[in-house]
Amino acid sequence: MKRIGVREIANLAGVSPGTVDRALHGRKGITEETRQRILAIAERMGYQPDLAARALSVGRAPVRIGVCIPREIRHYFGPLQEGIEAESRRLERLGVQVQYRPTERLGSDEAARTVELLEAGIDALILTPGDPAALTPVINQAEESGVRVICVDTDAPESRRSSAVCVNAEVCGALAAELLSATLPPESEVAVVTGMMAIEDHRRKSEAFRKGISKDSPVTIVEAHEDEEEAFQKVFALLSERSDIAGLYVGTVNCLPVLRAVCARGLSGKIRVITTDLFDAMAGYFDRGTIFASIHGRPFAQGEIAMRLAVDHIVNGTPLPRSYDLLPHIVMRSNLLLFREMRKTAAPTLAQALDTGEE
Amino acid sequence: MKRIGVREIANLAGVSPGTVDRALHGRKGITEETRQRILAIAERMGYQPDLAARALSVGRAPVRIGVCIPREIRHYFGPLQEGIEAESRRLERLGVQVQYRPTERLGSDEAARTVELLEAGIDALILTPGDPAALTPVINQAEESGVRVICVDTDAPESRRSSAVCVNAEVCGALAAELLSATLPPESEVAVVTGMMAIEDHRRKSEAFRKGISKDSPVTIVEAHEDEEEAFQKVFALLSERSDIAGLYVGTVNCLPVLRAVCARGLSGKIRVITTDLFDAMAGYFDRGTIFASIHGRPFAQGEIAMRLAVDHIVNGTPLPRSYDLLPHIVMRSNLLLFREMRKTAAPTLAQALDTGEE
DNA sequence: CTGAAAGCGCTAACAA
DNA sequence: TTGTTAGCGCTTTCAG
Numbered sequence: 001m002k003r004i005g006v007r008e009i010a011n012l013a014g015v016s017p018g019t020v021d022r023a024l025h026g027r028k029g030i031t032e033e034t035r036q037r038i039l040a041i042a043e044r045m046g047y048q049p050d051l052a053a054r055a056l057s058v059g060r061a062p063v064r065i066g067v068c069i070p071r072e073i074r075h076y077f078g079p080l081q082e083g084i085e086a087e088s089r090r091l092e093r094l095g096v097q098v099q100y101r102p103t104e105r106l107g108s109d110e111a112a113r114t115v116e117l118l119e120a121g122i123d124a125l126i127l128t129p130g131d132p133a134a135l136t137p138v139i140n141q142a143e144e145s146g147v148r149v150i151c152v153d154t155d156a157p158e159s160r161r162s163s164a165v166c167v168n169a170e171v172c173g174a175l176a177a178e179l180l181s182a183t184l185p186p187e188s189e190v191a192v193v194t195g196m197m198a199i200e201d202h203r204r205k206s207e208a209f210r211k212g213i214s215k216d217s218p219v220t221i222v223e224a225h226e227d228e229e230e231a232f233q234k235v236f237a238l239l240s241e242r243s244d245i246a247g248l249y250v251g252t253v254n255c256l257p258v259l260r261a262v263c264a265r266g267l268s269g270k271i272r273v274i275t276t277d278l279f280d281a282m283a284g285y286f287d288r289g290t291i292f293a294s295i296h297g298r299p300f301a302q303g304e305i306a307m308r309l310a311v312d313h314i315v316n317g318t319p320l321p322r323s324y325d326l327l328p329h330i331v332m333r334s335n336l337l338l339f340r341e342m343r344k345t346a347a348p349t350l351a352q353a354l355d356t357g358e359e
Numbered sequence: 360m361k362r363i364g365v366r367e368i369a370n371l372a373g374v375s376p377g378t379v380d381r382a383l384h385g386r387k388g389i390t391e392e393t394r395q396r397i398l399a400i401a402e403r404m405g406y407q408p409d410l411a412a413r414a415l416s417v418g419r420a421p422v423r424i425g426v427c428i429p430r431e432i433r434h435y436f437g438p439l440q441e442g443i444e445a446e447s448r449r450l451e452r453l454g455v456q457v458q459y460r461p462t463e464r465l466g467s468d469e470a471a472r473t474v475e476l477l478e479a480g481i482d483a484l485i486l487t488p489g490d491p492a493a494l495t496p497v498i499n500q501a502e503e504s505g506v507r508v509i510c511v512d513t514d515a516p517e518s519r520r521s522s523a524v525c526v527n528a529e530v531c532g533a534l535a536a537e538l539l540s541a542t543l544p545p546e547s548e549v550a551v552v553t554g555m556m557a558i559e560d561h562r563r564k565s566e567a568f569r570k571g572i573s574k575d576s577p578v579t580i581v582e583a584h585e586d587e588e589e590a591f592q593k594v595f596a597l598l599s600e601r602s603d604i605a606g607l608y609v610g611t612v613n614c615l616p617v618l619r620a621v622c623a624r625g626l627s628g629k630i631r632v633i634t635t636d637l638f639d640a641m642a643g644y645f646d647r648g649t650i651f652a653s654i655h656g657r658p659f660a661q662g663e664i665a666m667r668l669a670v671d672h673i674v675n676g677t678p679l680p681r682s683y684d685l686l687p688h689i690v691m692r693s694n695l696l697l698f699r700e701m702r703k704t705a706a707p708t709l710a711q712a713l714d715t716g717e718e
Numbered sequence: 719c720t721g722a723a724a725g726c727g728c729t730a731a732c733a734a
Numbered sequence: 735t736t737g738t739t740a741g742c743g744c745t746t747t748c749a750g
Binding site (some may be wrong): 373374375377378381388389390395412414415416417418 | 737
């Protein structure tokens with residue numbers, strides 16, 4: 001049972017393959033009537049284009065993906081980009097072409113880069129909308145011209161983007177709470193250190209954390225505005241004033257000053273600290289027991305998945321999920337060395353382990 | 360800067376494209392001398408075959424993967440197969456063909472199925488060696504005839520298989536130990552319930568668990584031989600005799616009888632239980648707090664990864680890692696609903712979350 | 719608006 | 735042993 005091609009459709013419709021091509025691709029130079037007739041036949045026969053043949057014919061990859069993500073902060077967006085690249089490297093020999101237009105940092109120059117990509121001609125666009133409001137018109141325009149937009153890491157929920165690949169902030173906060181609750185005596189005092197409550201992601205994490213902590217435990221919230229010095233000072237002061245604090249949840253990637261404050265107060269290993277994400281400088285704090293666990297947002301996996309969703313949609317017509325929530329990983333001493341972020345410092349035997357992508 | 364093709368090589372070598380094809384593919388009907396000359400040129404020019412053209416020409420997918428995995432136990436091998444299928448579905452439209460020859464259960468009839476696959480003509484083979492000793496000669500033969508063999512879930516370390524995709528048993532055991540240690544008062548008594556210490560995987564998990572528990576805590580080991588009744592009776596008896604047991608690690612997927620025993624003794628939520636893997640019937644025990652956490656081996660991700668490694672190697676020549684250790688997931692109440700195993704019971708809003716693959 | 723025909727890079731069947 | 739040639743299924747250009 002052979003698959004059907006343009007030739008067969010042409011015969012059935014009593015036209016030439018050229019006309020079928022015009023109908024299938026919405027090209028001009030064909031009456032609406034014949035187009036509908038051909039489309040109907042193609043539909044009925046379950047026509048599936050042969051991608052290999054198409055690639056060969058057009059002389060370029062049959063699917064082109066544009067990518068616009070920030071270069072900084074390296075800790076976080078580095079792995080995100082690596083994930084995207086890893087996935088596209090596999091795919092490109094199979095006929096997928098990727099175009100990069102990185103921005104310097106989150107939110108800078110996004111719109112311009114994005115427009116460049118659209119003008120270069122792409123079938124889908126992967127991007128981190130740092131300034132969702134500003135980007136929404138561009139996103140909507142892209143979607144209207146048939147370019148599927150997939151947000152990654154941060155979302156632009158007001159736009160008409162096709163999909164968003166993110167870790168679920170509520171789950172992160174709730175996990176931190178569950179780990180602390182189970183670990184500390186009931187009614188222990190805990191605190192959460194966050195960046196800015198104005199940032200959606202930070203607010204949701206903190207909120208979920210508070211909800212997850214048993215009602216008897218008081219929760220102090222420290223807003224450090226992503227500033228190193230401020231974070232250190234505030235946490236140091238907090239730990240001095242409130243000697244009964246037993247647990248700490250750092251909901252932002254900016255955990256180093258917090259850890260320094262904990263150590264400076266001589267509380268390393270005495271109070272349970274849960275951090276966010278993972279980078280090599282954190283390794284030492286795991287070893288010394290300063291960090292009990294980290295809730296890892298898996299930027300690498302996010303990159304891989306975004307790329308896969310895009311290609312899978314274009315090639316196979318798989319519907320894009322409105323949003324795709326990743327499971328955060330829980331990093332502890334026992335599994336630390338299996339994370340790619342620790343590859344450099346890892347022992348040689350475990351260094352070969354290279355778990356990446358999803359689930 | 361256009362990529363070079365058989366045509367160009369033919370010209371440079373002063374031969375015809377047909378001859379180049381013969382040289383490139385080790386076909387017969389060509390002198391060793393001209394073959395070497397052509398190969399040298401191809402190498403020097405960095406020749407990369409156009410997969411699309413090849414697929415079009417041969418009329419079938421240019422890469423064929425054979426898969427031989429068990430149907431039972433559904434709980435575990437179901438997701439494994441789904442992972443393999445999910446990945447191949449994406450790839451097949453890009454020119455990857457997958458052949459299935461499932462066995463009824465782990466170890467049954469593997470060799471026969473495998474030989475069938477090899478005879479059908481494949482480029483790589485994905486299988487779960489239930490009986491590694493018996494399968495080793497077949498694996499070696501496959502590798503010798505140029506078929507890359509990738510073990511998944513279980514390994515055949517004595518064979519010459521190219522790669523093995525597994526969760527790291529030591530990490531599973533150590534994680535369980537770390538979670539229990541952090542959670543229980545020092546010197547608490549704990550026990551591990553396992554299948555058979557003769558099984559490599561169970562032994563390694565138990566051993567790692569014991570090592571991870573602080574030296575002051577006594578560790579009792581219960582061997583239940585994967586038998587439901589035996590597991591229930593032994594655990595029930597243990598909990599009766601030793602009222603000071605505070606933590607339990609179930610290192611096998613056979614956790615239901617253990618949980619029943621815990622509940623029967625009225626200890627649900629009183630002692631901390633850590634289980635292995637995940638299936639829908641466990642959901643209730645999470646809700647009631649009987650299970651504190653589960654160390655999940657992610658069969659779905661294993662399937663996806665095995666398939667990706669295979670295709671990536673054949674298509675892009677990416678070297679296969681001797682072994683690929685997956686990070687187990689830690690399942691807790693907070694993230695339970697994000698697991699695909701819980702999709703049926705999950706609330707509609709979270710049901711769309713579909714985190715899968717790797718890292 | 720539509721049809722005819724020429725490739726895209728590779729393989730395979732047939733000639734030499 | 736080697737060269738020649740006819741496609742694979744699709745797009746695209748050029749005629750009609």
